[in-house]
Amino acid sequence: MAVPGSDQPKNDQPNPSPSPDATQPAPQSAVDATKVDATKYVGTPAVGTSKAAASAGLSSSGPSNTDIDRRRRRLVWVGVTAFLTAWFLAFFRFFLPRTLFEPNSVFKIGYPSEFALGVDTKFQQKYRIWVDRSPDRVFVIYARCTHLGCTPDWKPSENKFKCPCHGSGYDSEGINFEGPAPRPMDRAHVELAPDGQIIVDTSRLYQWPKGQPSKFNDPGAFLTGV
Numbered sequence: 510m511a512v513p514g515s516d517q518p519k520n521d522q523p524n525p526s527p528s529p530d531a532t533q534p535a536p537q538s539a540v541d542a543t544k545v546d547a548t549k550y551v552g553t554p555a556v557g558t559s560k561a562a563a564s565a566g567l568s569s570s571g572p573s574n575t576d577i578d579r580r581r582r583r584l585v586w587v588g589v590t591a592f593l594t595a596w597f598l599a600f601f602r603f604f605l606p607r608t609l610f611e612p613n614s615v616f617k618i619g620y621p622s623e624f625a626l627g628v629d630t631k632f633q634q635k636y637r638i639w640v641d642r643s644p645d646r647v648f649v650i651y652a653r654c655t656h657l658g659c660t661p662d663w664k665p666s667e668n669k670f671k672c673p674c675h676g677s678g679y680d681s682e683g684i685n686f687e688g689p690a691p692r693p694m695d696r697a698h699v700e701l702a703p704d705g706q707i708i709v710d711t712s713r714l715y716q717w718p719k720g721q722p723s724k725f726n727d728p729g730a731f732l733t734g735v
């Protein structure tokens with residue numbers, strides 16, 4: 510019997526047994542429905558996109574978006590770094606002197622006694638000259654064809670210079686006799702140094718222009734008595 514004011518429950522009906530639905534896992538179809546709802550989109554996704562694949566129930570494959578983003582960021586940084594490096598190099602290059610380093614035009618070639626009669630080609634590669642000794646003098650020919658500036662070849666067997674470009678021919682003293690060359694090859698300034706060696710200056714050339722007096726006998730165009 511219930512005592513007034515006690516804490517006894519007023520509902521005498523037995524507690525209903527728990528519903529079987531509350532303890533059993535939801536059917537798989539319900540789970541799938543939940544997943545589909547989680548990826549529901551508004552509108553029609555573009556064909557070929559991950560959203561379209563998801564809305565069609567297809568799982569995506571390949572690298573995740575995070576990997577792709579990381580690669581894109583790395584590519585962007587590589588591009589930016591390369592651009593800035595090139596820009597800074599060009600910037601600093603602007604302040605460097607633009608000097609053209611050319612071989613010295615004044616140089617020594619040794620003693621006159623070192624050159625025998627005829628043409629000596631040992632300085633052709635280094636200084637673009639030939640040293641020529643005739644019976645009465647030593648002079649230096651500047652090895653440049655007077656047609657268009659090629660370097661002729663010395664042909665000892667034919668005792669002549671032959672230009673490979675257009676066929677001009679010069680005798681052993683550089684006097685033109687065939688081909689399109691308009692005049693003999695130039696001769697460089699020569700003088701003796703205090704130590705007795707020959708000094709050559711290829712910035713001072715002696716010419717024999719066509720139809721004009723020759724400069725080949727001017728002082729400095731040759732050495733004599735050596």
Ligand code: FES
Pocket residue numbers: 654655656657658659672673674675676677688689690
């Ligand atoms: S450059 Fe020598 S013949 Fe033309």
